[in-house]
Amino acid sequence: MKRRDFLQTTALLGGALALPAKAYPTLLPGKKPQHVLIIGAGFSGLAAAYKLKKEGIKVTILEARNRVGGRVFSHQPINGESQTIELGAEWVGASHERVLELCNEFNLELFDNRFETDLIYRGEHTKAGGWSLSPELETFWQNKQSYWDRLSSKEKEKMDRMDWWRFLSRKGFTDRDIDIRELLDSTDFGESIRKVSSYCALAEYAESSEKNEMDLKIIGGNDQLAKKMAVAIGDEAILLGKKVTRVDQSKEGVTLTCSNGEVYQADRLICTAPTYMVLKINWQPGLPAGMSEALHALQYARIGKFPIVFSERFWGRENFDCITDGVGHYFYHGTKDQPGKKGVLIAYAVGDKAEVLNSQPKEARMRLILDSLRPAFGDLSSMVSGETSYYWGKDAYSYGAYAQYGLGQWFDLMPELKKPFRSVYFAGEHLAEWQGFMEGAINSGEEVVEQMLS
Known part of the structure; x- marks a missing residue:
């Protein structure tokens, strides 16, 4: 039984895990809105707006950043060249139906972004x-x-209270096995597997494609989809640089106040902001205690991307990636199958490793990253022709890359966070079936519109 089916079945049986949870009292029950405000122009907000527009409902998106896409952040690392890398969300999975459908609708092409993985472990390099x-x-x-x-509902609930490291250890696998799974799996969840629910881990791996949904990427950058959706919604409906600081609810609807003093009013609000930003808003009336506690409890993964431009693609094959036990952690070819002699390897670090790399001066950070590759390629310093970095743990709008449900949190926090609050509805990748994927953000945005209009 898939994770979504398991949750829905539990809800039908009236269990404590019921999703979606019963809403807080609404002010406008059953009334179709004429105008909906949306906080956030990431994929969840864009998806919600696009669906509302198709329903003939006016939408206005208020986005604090100066661009659309949110945590989808495409970047051209080499001046004068068209190579594109992703500083944010990277992969489209083979089973990501809505992303694939939208790419087809907007005539966006995808390419094979799968890799074959080398291993650097305890000073030894082994090829894929x-x-x-x-x-x-x-x-x-x-x-x-x-x-x-084969697992029962009770067994799955129990797994949510055990970390993935402990689960594997109890199976009797070797220390080397668990070391390597730590290196591999922490890249998926953004933190050590000692912090990851074994329920969340096994559910994701059991239901993923062979490459764990690391299959495809949009030609020209994943932000192409965000831009296409924005055009379809209408530029006049998307207001950039608008940081919402206050939300007031009354019988007439919702009023938003921005940091520059501008005020916007509508019938309903969809908030797609990460939990950090939700907590920064002055809610009047205040958020319910259960929701506030859940917002404070949910953490986001500390992920850093540290791309290095090399004068040549010394790694020898386009589908190169490498997991290491060094500080650089995981490397993959960010300019895979893109023309040019130069190429970019992205060092993808998580948790404490990402925090360490971000805190170092540029020269020290570069040494740590290159040292992680030394067992395979020796001294690479002479080939470096550029570098950049983006540490999502210090992103001003999310303070993390994506939501990371800790032990025992999946069935307790998400029901609280999904509840509508009067005329306000909530969406985002943190409320999706899986975290960290564009597909989940889109699904969440579309589902909350269905909830609002039902």
Whole structure:
């Protein structure tokens, strides 16, 4: 049973895990809105606005950043060249139906962004195809979907209270197995697997594509989809540089006040802001205690992307990536299948490693990153021709890359965070079936519109 089906079934049975949760009292029950305000022009806000426009409802998006896309952040690292890398959301999964449908609708092409992974572990480099885990863990991994399907609801609830590291340890896998799974899996969740619910981990791996949804990317940058959606919604409906500081609700609807003093009014509001920004808003009346506590409890993954431009693609193949036990952590070819002699390797670090790299002066950070690759390629300093970085742990609008549900939080926090509050509805990747994907953000934005209009 898929995670979404499991949650819906539990809700129908009246269990404590019910999703969606019962809403707080609404001010305008059953009345179709004429005008809806949306906080945030990330993929969730854009998806909600696009769906509302198709329903003939006026929308106005207020976005604090000076661009659309939110945590989708495409970047051209080499002046004068068209190569594009992603400083934010990277992959479109093979099973991401809505992203694929929207790309088709807007005539956007995708390319194969799958990689074959080298390993650098304890000073030794092994090329893709030359390393593996123990036969016991390999067998478990091949059968993880059937293992997941056999679990009862009670067993899944229990798994949410156990971390992924402990779950694997109790299976009796070797230290090397667990070390490597720590390196691999922490890149998916943005923190150590000692902080990840074993329910969330197994659910994602059991239901993902072979490459864990790291399959495709939009030609020209993932932000092309955000820009296309923005044009379809209408530039006049998307107001950039508008940071909402106050939300007032009354019988007449919702009034938003921005940091520059501008005021906007509408019948309803959809808030797609990350939890950090939600808590920065002065809500009148104040948010319910249960929702406020959930907002404070949910953490976001500390992920940093540290791209390095090299004068040549010394790694030898376009589909190169490499997991390492160094501070650089995970490297992948950010300019895969894009023309040009130069190429970009992106060092993708999570948790404490990302925090360390971000805190170092540029020269020290570069040494740490290059040292992570040294066992495979030696001294690479002479080939470096540029670098940049983006640390989502200090992003001014999210203070993290994406939501990371901790132990025992999935079934407790999400129901609270999904509840409408009077005339306000909430959406975002943190309320999706999976965190960290564009697909989830889009799904959440569209689902909240259906909830509002039902």
